[in-house]
Amino acid sequence: MKTKKRKAVINQSYDKLWNYVRYIIRREDFIEKILGLKKKHGIPDECYSVENNWDVFVKFSNDDQDYLQPIIKDLNNILSEYGLCATYWEDIFTYYILFGEIKEFEPCSVRGLIIMTFSKNNNADKNEAFPISLQISPYASKRDMLDYIEKEYDMIEAYQKFHRKDNIKIGKFKSKDKKTQAIHDFLYYNRETPRKILCEQVADLFNEILDEGNVGKLISREVHLRQEV
Numbered sequence: 001m002k003t004k005k006r007k008a009v010i011n012q013s014y015d016k017l018w019n020y021v022r023y024i025i026r027r028e029d030f031i032e033k034i035l036g037l038k039k040k041h042g043i044p045d046e047c048y049s050v051e052n053n054w055d056v057f058v059k060f061s062n063d064d065q066d067y068l069q070p071i072i073k074d075l076n077n078i079l080s081e082y083g084l085c086a087t088y089w090e091d092i093f094t095y096y097i098l099f100g101e102i103k104e105f106e107p108c109s110v111r112g113l114i115i116m117t118f119s120k121n122n123n124a125d126k127n128e129a130f131p132i133s134l135q136i137s138p139y140a141s142k143r144d145m146l147d148y149i150e151k152e153y154d155m156i157e158a159y160q161k162f163h164r165k166d167n168i169k170i171g172k173f174k175s176k177d178k179k180t181q182a183i184h185d186f187l188y189y190n191r192e193t194p195r196k197i198l199c200e201q202v203a204d205l206f207n208e209i210l211d212e213g214n215v216g217k218l219i220s221r222e223v224h225l226r227q228e229v
Contacts, residue, residue: 017139024082033078041071047100131163188222
């Protein structure tokens with residue numbers, strides 16, 4: 001059974017950018033620059049076919065720097081002349097140069113980061129706390145972002161599960177009001193005190209009536225919770 005190809009989520013402002021790209025690739029000066037780039041790097045004018053040039057596709061898919069870097073360097077110079085950010089567009093136009101097709105794109109994408117160095121500082125702790133990034137185009141609307149997250153949530157959740165630690169149980173613990181938390185803290189830190197005396201102290205300090213059974217249950221619960229992460 002064939003799987004239905006998902007259409008990229010494109011809003012009005014993003015559609016304008018897409019139309020600009022279509023306009024650029026029809027311009028004679030752009031075509032002339034691309035043909036010059038192809039000639040320089042030995043790429044046929046009619047482009048490669050994925051079926052007949054699988055080795056080239058594998059190099060592209062594996063981000064083979066030895067093969068791609070000289071092409072990308074010249075390509076980025078061309079893209080900058082037309083106001084297209086190389087960081088975002090280089091993959092799309094590298095594919096276009098090699099295989100003659102502008103692939104559909106999303107205004108957002110998700111990366112499951114494992115190691116990343118931010119600027120000159122090694123923010124390993126920050127990267128460990130937030131190992132998944134949502135990359136958003138400046139042309140993406142709020143609707144684009146929400147639609148993308150809804151559509152790709154299974155992938156996002158898979159990244160989350162990959163990075164989760166089994167012994168971390170965030171979300172299991174419910175918050176208490178300040179008075180209740182204060183009582184529980186008091187009972188926990190004074191758990192060696194006889195239950196009858198604790199009942200009297202809670203009544204005096206917090207104006208709360210507890211019997212010895214309740215005090216025992218609360219202490220047991222707090223001991224159990226504080227042994228978990």
